[in-house]
Amino acid sequence: MTKQLTAWMQAAPMALVLLAFLVAPIIMIVIVSFWGATEYSIYPAFQFDNYDFLFGSPVTYRVFFNTLKYAAITWLLTLLIGFTVAYFLAFEVRSLKWQIALFLLCTIPFWTSNIIRMISWIPFLGRNGLANSTLISWGVIDEPLEWLLFSDFSVVLAFVHLYTLFMVVPIFNSMMRIDRSLIEAARDGGASGWQVLRHVIVPLCKPGIMIGTIFVTTLVMGDFITVRFMSGSQRANVGRLISNDINLLQYPSASATAVVLLATVLIVIGLLLRVVDIRKEL
């Protein structure tokens, strides 16, 4: 057996799994996106109706813009929080035991379901909720704040709450691999704390930041349930367009939207990968 054949055979199982469960469904979605639909059935065809309608509606552009907006804001906030938490864990906490203990502490909220964590914000943020009644009793505000719940604010809040850990983990991982002597060397060379951060730690954390970024952006761009619950169905992102279509049995139109979303996400990730070459960095 030649070496090459062995290599092919070794790669085959994974390739087959990906082919069957990733590539084939995507091809199917692309095909169905050209089909037509009646109220209760879909029929094979090759027509551009779904795309026509999608690109012809101003709502589509607004919704895609909204989706990217959520992704960008959430990314920025999770990055700031995630980096800070990871930095604290990696550099401020000295003993490995405590690092692990605190890291596990971060994951505790994730032992409950995503939806529960999200929904528990609703009574907290409501018009007569804890946040408003506390602020009123402190005399900070006279009238309940309406924008706390069912707004962009509550959507982003839930996203940040749900996805920050996806930023913490890869960044923490990168930070733990940084050779401490590099930091000492920088210090010896006269670098200030800020300069160490800016010129040593951040560049070496790039792969972690990038992996976290990919996690967070894809999760936010693909989400539909958080936006639905936290905005009280008042806001929409692409995921909601798709889920509305599916609920109404409009699979072809849902597929077309999904194809466009997939393309958008791939472009975003492509751009990110141009900034940092993860393979090289790892």
Added chain:
Amino acid sequence: MTTISKVRYSRRTLLKSGGAAIAAAAFPAPMVWGQESRDITLRQFGTGVSNLNEVATKVKEDLGITLEMTALDTDSVTQRAATQPDSFDIADIEYFVAKKVWPTGNLQAMDASKIDNYDKIVGIFRDGKLTPESTIAQGTAPHTVGFVEGPGGTSFVDNESGWMTLIPTIYNADTLGIRPDLIGRPIESWTELLNPEFAGKASILDISSIGIMDMAMVCEAMGEIQYGDKGNMTREEIDKTIAIFTEAKQNGQFRAFWKTFDESVNLMASGEVVIQSMWSPAITAVRSRDIPCVYQPLKEGYRSWGGGIGLSASLSGMELDAAYEYINWYLSGWVGGFLMRQGYYSAVPETSQAFMSENEWGYWFEGKESTDTISSPFGDKLADAGEVRDGGSFYDRMGSVACWNSVMEENQYMLRKWNEFIAA
């Protein structure tokens, strides 16, 4: 109408019914003559309104038939009836859904001569008239999709052909729910939903086929649009309706939209919303928390809905007989009484009377002042002695239906516009 009184479509029930379907397909039961109906299992699905475990328990007790229930939301019910014909024996669906589902051939017509109480079924479901003088409301009135020309019939007929698509089980007249304590003045018209006085405190349901009707009731009441038929709008009418509501949405009229029963209850009970589209059991649920909530009758009339059970096309032999037995039992009164004591109406009210106290019958059906406390079948107190039902008697309420839930010819266009409205 309608979703779910408790969200009960857990993963387990899905797995169970899914598993049962697979098992049934893999091991078709051999026909053993003389096998008793006790061993028969019927798989029913529908919305949470009527898919209640109490019904399954009672039917097991009375007939020995095991009824496996799955409760889903309105959209999922349609989806399942249309796309998964082998996953159920009995579909508990709404009449307007029948219009979508019947053409798929997943249901079979029922022989009315095998239905004992057929003659006693309320006129709405037979010739469309509540009383001989009634006019028929707009929308998909149940009798228009209630009959087909014969067994295997594919198109609806406008007379009592003796072959029914669905057996009516439950229906009601819907209106807006309000919080009288937070509004503090009488509400009389659908226009109040868009009254700027309630900016940020109104809600509408995010189920397109029903939501568009509520919208139409509002637009018509405002005098903005005169509809030919609210249940079958033209594209122009749809555009205008959605435009009015999109503008209101952008002006911050709505606090939230709701899709499931419990969302509507929470919005109302927490005071986030003071006026919204609502279903009658949701009102009950708010009231049972001792929060005042009224199902406000409005001068323009009600938006009504009706549900019924249909038989899967694949039912045959003893299972089919058991299904007929179940239907006859359903109409014989116990279920009717059970549903009427929650504020719905039964298809055969007179058989239900026997299963209700005089006080209950007077309060729920005749619109009389209650002589004693009114409780739901689950034991929650719904009204004190001396109270009258919102909207009055059966004939007052069902007699002022302005429109039935429906499926329009321009349904797909409407769906797209609805999606735009939600995203706007």
